[in-house]
Amino acid sequence: MRAFPAALERLTEQFARLPGIGSKTAQRLAFHVLSLPQDEAEAFAAAILDAKRTVHTCGVCQNLTDREICGICDDPQRDHGLICVVAEPRDVVAMERSREYQGVYHVLHGVISPLNHVGPDDLKLKELLQRVGEGNVREVIMATNPDTEGEATAMYVSRLLKPLEVKVTRLAYGIPVGSQLEYADEVTLLRALEGRREI
Amino acid sequence: MRAFPAALERLTEQFARLPGIGSKTAQRLAFHVLSLPQDEAEAFAAAILDAKRTVHTCGVCQNLTDREICGICDDPQRDHGLICVVAEPRDVVAMERSREYQGVYHVLHGVISPLNHVGPDDLKLKELLQRVGEGNVREVIMATNPDTEGEATAMYVSRLLKPLEVKVTRLAYGIPVGSQLEYADEVTLLRALEGRREI
Numbered sequence: 497m498r499a500f501p502a503a504l505e506r507l508t509e510q511f512a513r514l515p516g517i518g519s520k521t522a523q524r525l526a527f528h529v530l531s532l533p534q535d536e537a538e539a540f541a542a543a544i545l546d547a548k549r550t551v552h553t554c555g556v557c558q559n560l561t562d563r564e565i566c567g568i569c570d571d572p573q574r575d576h577g578l579i580c581v582v583a584e585p586r587d588v589v590a591m592e593r594s595r596e597y598q599g600v601y602h603v604l605h606g607v608i609s610p611l612n613h614v615g616p617d618d619l620k621l622k623e624l625l626q627r628v629g630e631g632n633v634r635e636v637i638m639a640t641n642p643d644t645e646g647e648a649t650a651m652y653v654s655r656l657l658k659p660l661e662v663k664v665t666r667l668a669y670g671i672p673v674g675s676q677l678e679y680a681d682e683v684t685l686l687r688a689l690e691g692r693r694e695i
Numbered sequence: 696m697r698a699f700p701a702a703l704e705r706l707t708e709q710f711a712r713l714p715g716i717g718s719k720t721a722q723r724l725a726f727h728v729l730s731l732p733q734d735e736a737e738a739f740a741a742a743i744l745d746a747k748r749t750v751h752t753c754g755v756c757q758n759l760t761d762r763e764i765c766g767i768c769d770d771p772q773r774d775h776g777l778i779c780v781v782a783e784p785r786d787v788v789a790m791e792r793s794r795e796y797q798g799v800y801h802v803l804h805g806v807i808s809p810l811n812h813v814g815p816d817d818l819k820l821k822e823l824l825q826r827v828g829e830g831n832v833r834e835v836i837m838a839t840n841p842d843t844e845g846e847a848t849a850m851y852v853s854r855l856l857k858p859l860e861v862k863v864t865r866l867a868y869g870i871p872v873g874s875q876l877e878y879a880d881e882v883t884l885l886r887a888l889e890g891r892r893e894i
Contacts, residue, residue, distance in 0.1 A: 528714055537747040546706070
């Protein structure tokens with residue numbers, strides 16, 4: 497006989513598909529959702545659909561936004577001649593926490609990773625080349641993670657940008673090598689910004 | 696400025712409310728949901744609502760079911776004079792895995808736990824007393840976890856049942872003391888069933 501009602505099994509399967517959630521944890525989460533008041537369960541389901549419906553990428557920097565152009569790209573106070581290239585939207589949050597950076601961003605949505613079958617065509621590189629190609633960009637700061645894939649991606653992008661005669665810099669190794677950008681503290685990120693070098 | 700679009704923040708908050716999910720994990724899960732195809736995100740939201748709508752407790756044994764009376768209580772082949780009392784629905788699944796038990800169940804939905812403010816009134820005890828009081832029950836097997844709270848609950852329930860002149864037994868200590876019933880293997884559960892003793 498079936499262990500649990502079908503709808504409960506289906507909910508458990510949905511949780512088990514999430515990254516890092518095993519089958520026992522998925523079962524615990526499904527039971528938890530069942531124990532929620534009706535309005536809280538509805539709020540959870542609505543949050544999933546709302547996020548999918550309203551969140552998309554900024555037409556300029558490719559960061560996540562619920563507007564056509566994100567708040568940073570739309571801000572005339574920011575320095576639009578300075579682009580900081582990051583791998584993921586959460587890295588923008590980490591950079592903004594330093595409260596020092598006044599330029600804009602470009603989110604690649606990944607790094608080149610042959611092992612994970614992610615090649616240059618899977619990243620938002622075409623959009624970056626177009627932005628730089630328009631000629632108003634003075635400097636591009638490569639702020640991918642200081643690990644193997646992040647370094648390789650930084651090198652690849654810098655080579656792509658060289659013909660466009662833009663200054664390309666890399667965050668200084670204030671960031672501990674091998675770590676993740678999103679866990680860096682504000683001071684470390686500040687040092688890394690100040691010590692950036694041309695590549 | 697706000698780090699992420701509001702809908703993304705709300706989804707992250709929803710994940711962060713789940714037991715055992717911290718804020719970093721919640722953020723990773725929210726990003727994952729955003730990266731899902733539209734139909735998969737919709738399936739996830741629908742699974743939450745479906746489970747809430749269709750899953751409720753069996754009118755007899757209080758186990759989770761999508762019918763009025765669950766498949767076990769509704770099965771004339773089962774021994775309805777023998778009730779196995781467990782703390783949680785997942786414990787029914789563990790017992791059924793032994794493929795030996797032919798009686799029915801009663802799910803308490805918790806154990807007495809003063810530290811967590813769970814008292815006897817928070818468990819499905821009234822329903823158990825009513826079932827036993829109807830007079831067709833020969834034996835009640837207490838199969839709460841063999842830990843402090845499970846033992847205390849078993850003792851409490853056995854005292855409640857004594858006036859009703861029903862045989863009350865406890866699973867034998869084939870189950871390793873201090874462990875969780877849901878992780879017990881089939882053979883251990885079988886031994887525990889065979890060696891049950893009166894309390």
